[in-house]
Amino acid sequence: MKLIDNAHIYNTQQKILIAVDCIIFGFVANKLKLLLFKRKIEPFRGDWSLIGAFIKNDQSIDDGAKQILFETTGLDNIYLEQLKTYGSVYRDPAERVISVTYYSLTSVTEFELESVEKYDAHWFDLDEIPELIFDHSVMVQDAIESLRQKAKHQPIGFNLLPEFFTIPELQTLYECIYQRPLDTRNFRKKILSFDILNKSDKKDKSGSKKGAFLYSFDKEKFETLIAKGVNFEI
Amino acid sequence: MKLIDNAHIYNTQQKILIAVDCIIFGFVANKLKLLLFKRKIEPFRGDWSLIGAFIKNDQSIDDGAKQILFETTGLDNIYLEQLKTYGSVYRDPAERVISVTYYSLTSVTEFELESVEKYDAHWFDLDEIPELIFDHSVMVQDAIESLRQKAKHQPIGFNLLPEFFTIPELQTLYECIYQRPLDTRNFRKKILSFDILNKSDKKDKSGSKKGAFLYSFDKEKFETLIAKGVNFEI
DNA sequence: TCAAAAGTGTTGTTCGTACACCCATGA
DNA sequence: TCATGGGTGTACGAACAACACTTTTGA
Numbered sequence: 001m002k003l004i005d006n007a008h009i010y011n012t013q014q015k016i017l018i019a020v021d022c023i024i025f026g027f028v029a030n031k032l033k034l035l036l037f038k039r040k041i042e043p044f045r046g047d048w049s050l051i052g053a054f055i056k057n058d059q060s061i062d063d064g065a066k067q068i069l070f071e072t073t074g075l076d077n078i079y080l081e082q083l084k085t086y087g088s089v090y091r092d093p094a095e096r097v098i099s100v101t102y103y104s105l106t107s108v109t110e111f112e113l114e115s116v117e118k119y120d121a122h123w124f125d126l127d128e129i130p131e132l133i134f135d136h137s138v139m140v141q142d143a144i145e146s147l148r149q150k151a152k153h154q155p156i157g158f159n160l161l162p163e164f165f166t167i168p169e170l171q172t173l174y175e176c177i178y179q180r181p182l183d184t185r186n187f188r189k190k191i192l193s194f195d196i197l198n199k200s201d202k203k204d205k206s207g208s209k210k211g212a213f214l215y216s217f218d219k220e221k222f223e224t225l226i227a228k229g230v231n232f233e234i
Numbered sequence: 235m236k237l238i239d240n241a242h243i244y245n246t247q248q249k250i251l252i253a254v255d256c257i258i259f260g261f262v263a264n265k266l267k268l269l270l271f272k273r274k275i276e277p278f279r280g281d282w283s284l285i286g287a288f289i290k291n292d293q294s295i296d297d298g299a300k301q302i303l304f305e306t307t308g309l310d311n312i313y314l315e316q317l318k319t320y321g322s323v324y325r326d327p328a329e330r331v332i333s334v335t336y337y338s339l340t341s342v343t344e345f346e347l348e349s350v351e352k353y354d355a356h357w358f359d360l361d362e363i364p365e366l367i368f369d370h371s372v373m374v375q376d377a378i379e380s381l382r383q384k385a386k387h388q389p390i391g392f393n394l395l396p397e398f399f400t401i402p403e404l405q406t407l408y409e410c411i412y413q414r415p416l417d418t419r420n421f422r423k424k425i426l427s428f429d430i431l432n433k434s435d436k437k438d439k440s441g442s443k444k445g446a447f448l449y450s451f452d453k454e455k456f457e458t459l460i461a462k463g464v465n466f467e468i
Numbered sequence: 469t470c471a472a473a474a475g476t477g478t479t480g481t482t483c484g485t486a487c488a489c490c491c492a493t494g495a
Numbered sequence: 496t497c498a499t500g501g502g503t504g505t506a507c508g509a510a511c512a513a514c515a516c517t518t519t520t521g522a
Contacts, residue, residue: 009276009328013288015249018321018332042243054247057330061321085319085334087252087295094243096291098252098334100319168474185476186512208473210519402501419503420485442500443493475518482511491502 017097020065021052021136023083023143024073026108026123027160030169032176033108034129034140037072037121043094044133050140051121052099065102072119073112079159080104083143091135103143105159126176151177155194155232158217166204166212167191174234182234190234196222251331254299255286255370257317257377258307260342260357261394264403266410267342268363268374271306271355277328278367284374285355286333299336306353307346313393314338317377325369337377339393360410385411389428389466392451400438400446401425408468416468424468430456 024035039049053068055061062082069075083101091097113123124130129140150156157173171187191197196218203211225232258269273283287302289295296316303309317335325331347357358364363374384390391407405421425431430452437445459466 010251010288010331013251014291016252016289016291017244017247018250018252054244055250055321055332057248057250058323060323061319061332064321082318084316085295087289087298087334089292089294097244098289098295100321100332166474183512183514184474185514188475189477190511205520208519209521210472210474212474400501417486418501419487422502423504424484439493443495444491444499444501445493446501469522471520471522473519476516478514480513482509484509486507487505489503491500493499495496495498
């Protein structure tokens with residue numbers, strides 16, 4: 001598809017800078033974390049910031065978000081979802097910029113926890129988030145709220161955990177998101193009732209002497225259920 | 235607040251046209267309707283379109299949405315909520331435009347049903363929506379879906395109904411949103427259990443010979459419950 | 469042998485759902 | 496007097512929440 005011949009028909013209208021900012025949550029060492037990086041440009045160069053970039057004229061906003069996420073973290077587009085657009089006039093004191101936010105949940109290996117440091121990025125615990133530039137703190141709060149809402153209706157944890165995970169790990173993740181303890185038996189019962197987990201015969205003994213069975217997520221069953229409109233409320 | 239001295243620090247970046255488009259639902263004559271208008275500019279002048287306008291550099295996107303809604307309908311900012319931002323490159327064939335959508339629910343009087351015609355606007359039944367320009371049909375579908383989701387967790391009807399309304403009216407509204415019939419007794423029970431309706435001693439006899447009691451919405455009780463985080467699922 | 473986490477069932481309560489008849493009134 | 500929509504209660508089943516002990520094993 002191409003622009004039609006009457007291009008620049010809107011040329012009396014004002015153009016504005018558009019950015020995307022990505023709110024990237026990860027789960028590692030039984031804690032929910034947020035990826036931030038040290039801003040590379042003025043103003044506020046060196047301050048902590050969400051991962052963001054300006055959108056180019058020939059780039060869709062979805063692609064822009066995927067691209068900046070990939071460039072900064074090496075992560076391929078897992079569960080990248082548009083959140084909200086922030087468009088007050090003076091949110092960036094340098095110049096008018098409208099920002100479209102996206103958020104992403106991803107599993108983080110111990111290796112990745114370290115490796116982002118060379119990009120001047122860092123995974124912060126949710127309760128240790130530093131002061132952020134502009135309205136980025138508001139964006140983070142909005143994203144957490146949205147994450148909680150979402151977790152109520154979809155088994156969200158699967159994006160945040162590695163391929164194999166234990167049920168206690170999954171429970172801890174939900175407890176981090178909801179910020180309250182859950183009953184072990186009820187949680188197991190509920191999660192297993194969805195019938196989207198495959199039990200392996202291996203155990204992870206890093207958490208206890210007894211060891212917990214490793215499960216994987218059955219993507220096919222999950223897609224089938226989503227298509228049916230099943231509610232995954234925890 | 236003002237722009238700081240290093241304005242135009244981003245001057246190597248590309249600027250883009252930003253529009254807002256409003257998806258405005260109304261409820262009248264026991265039907266859920268959508269407000270559309272005949273586009274005034276090329277391309278596609280005269281085709282049906284959502285109510286939209288370009289954002290100016292000194293105007294926040296929220297204000298822009300409110301303003302265009304007011305200019306086109308005379309409605310003051312009731313329940314105007316941001317929906318999603320559409321940013322593919324060629325969605326408008328004339329030029330690259332990113333569009334932020336907002337949606338609004340409003341009660342429509344018989345008078346307003348007619349009066350918008352002089353703006354070249356028209357209230358369409360949801361099942362009679364004509365072909366729309368660009369990706370506006372997708373926007374409408376997304377808005378309907380979002381409306382359904384929202385209605386599950388908030389007593390959404392109050393924005394769509396006049397100050398005084400009957401319970402059968404409210405039920406019809408929910409049936410329009412959900413596109414399925416609801417049980418009279420269960421609906422009453424549920425709606426009244428929220429304790430946010432004030433019964434008046436007047437009856438509306440337009441719908442039946444017996445007449446149905448008029449209720450009004452107790453905004454204070456409602457705000458209190460929302461603050462407590464109560465779930466209004468129907 | 470013991471400390472530490474994994475794993476397992478039952479019961480009471482709440483909530484949702486299904487269902488049928490009488491009431492008030494204007495025509 | 497009758498046709499029309501408004502208004503009311505109950506009973507069953509499903510889902511949720513609360514609760515305590517046994518198992519495994521490395522140290």
